[in-house]
Amino acid sequence: MNTSREQPAIVIEGLTKSFGDLQVLRGVDLEVADHEVICLIGASGSGKSTLLRCVNLIEPIDAGRIVVEGDEITAQGIDVNAIRRRIGIVFQSFNLFPHMSVLRNITLAPTKVVGTSASQAEVEARELLDRFGLADKAEEYPDRLSGGQQQRVAIMRALAMKPDIMLLDEVTSALDPELVAEVLDVIRELAAAGMTMLIATHEMGFARDIATRVCFLDDGVIAEQGPPEQIFEDPQQERTGQFLARIVAAGRM
C-alpha cells in the first residue's frame, strides 16, 4: 500500500513492445487512478492482452516505462515477485493448476510467497469461496468444474494475494455464453468494492456498464479514450466508430 493518496495506481508512458518484426504496442500512454475501472476494447491483435501482460511483467517491454503506485516496475533490478504480489492477473484460459484442489489453488501463493500460515490461508480462501458462491467446491479439482466456475476460482486465486490492482485479460472469451454472466457478476462486485481494474474485454455491454473509462486500442496505440457514454454513443475518431459498427453488425452489442 502506498501512503500518498494522489498518486495514480498505474502510469504507462511510451510503452512499446514487439514480437520479432511485429510491433504490437507502438507507444501507449495511460494513467489509471485508484479505484478506476478501465476497459480496453479493440480488435483481436490490437495489443490489449500484450498491454496487460506487460503491466504484470510477464512480457519484458522494449521501451517506455510503467510506474505502479509510485514505483517504476520496468526499472533495472526490480524485485519482480514483489511487484506481482500487488498486481493480480486473470487469463482468458483460466490456467488453474489441474493437480491441486480448488482450495490449494487459492492458498498456494499466500503460503509460499507471503508466508501466511496454512490455516490462516485456508480460512481466507474459504471466505473468498463463500463470498463468490463456490464454498461447496473447495475440495474439487479444476477439471471437474464448469468454465465459469474455473474462471471464478482463478479470480479468487488472484484475490487471495490481496492485490491493489487487478488485470483481467478477456476473462469471458473462452466461456460458453450462459456462463459469462456469473463471471461478470464477480467482476461487478469487485468494482463495487473499489478494486482498481484494467480489463481487456469483448463484452461491450459489460464495458459500458462497469467502466469508469473506456480505451479503444487500435494498431498498438490508444486511439481514443473517454467515459463509456462518449465512446459508445459519440466516438470522436473514425476508426472507433468503424470498430463499434463491426461489433454491432456481429450482434455483440
Add this chain to the structure above:
Amino acid sequence: MGGGDGSRSVWVAIASTVIFFAVVILAVVNSPGWSSPGGVKEQFFNREIFEESLPKILDGFWLNVRIFLIAEVLVLVLALVLAVMRSLPGPVFAPLRLLAVSYSILFRGVPTILVIFILGFGMPALELQGVPNSDVFWAIIALTLVYSAYVAEVYRAGIESIHPSQTAAARSLGLGRGQAMRYVVLPQAIKRVLPPLLNDFIGLQKDSALVAVLGVTEGLRQAQITQATFFNFTPYVSLALVYVMITIPQVLFVDWLIKRDQRRQQAGGAA
C-alpha cells in the same frame, strides 16, 4: 458386430484364448526335443534343480535388490538436477545447460557394461585415500550415472510438456522461478512421465545383473555357479522368472497410480 452384445464377445474372447494357448502348449510339449532325455524340459525346466537352486539365487538376488533400490533413489535425484539444469533460461546458465547436455550424450552413448568396468575395476585399483574400494559401491555409482542420463531426458520431456501458461500463472501470483517449477510444473510433469520412468527403472533393475562382471556374487553370478554345478540351465530360467516376478507388481502399481489420479482430477467418481 452390432453394439450391445458385450457378454457374447467376452465369451468368444475367452474361448479363443483358451483354444489358442492349448494348441501352442500341446505343440511345444509334444515336439521331439521337449521331453526326450537331455531335452528342453530337462535342461531348462527341471523341477528338482529349480527347487535346489532357487534359494541360492534369491540370496544372490537380494544384493541386486539393494543395488538397484539405492541406485533408483540416486537416479531420481541426479536426473532431476540434470533436467532442471537443462531447463534454466538465459545466457548466464549456458555453461550449466551445456554440462547437462554433454552429460546426457556421454552416458547414453557409452555402454553400461563399459562404465561398470571403468569404475568397478578402475576406481578401487587407484587405491586413493578416501575413495571407497568396494566394487558394489562403484557398481551402484556406474548404474546411477548411466540411468540418470536416460531419466533426465524423461523428466525433461515431462517438464516441456507442461504448457508455459502454467508457469506464467504461477509467476503472475508472485511465485519465483524455482517455486513455480517445484509446486506447479514438476508435480504435473512427473505424473505425466510415470510410465516411461518405470520403463527406465525396469531397465536399471535388469542391468543390475551386469554387476556380475565384477565378480560380485549377485543373482546372475549365483545362477552361473549353480548352472556349472548341475550342468543344467534351469537356474538361469529361475533367475529370469524372478526378474519377471518383480516387474509385475511395479507395472500394476503404476497403472493403479495413474488411474487413481485420473479419478481424482477428472469428472465422475465420488466428490
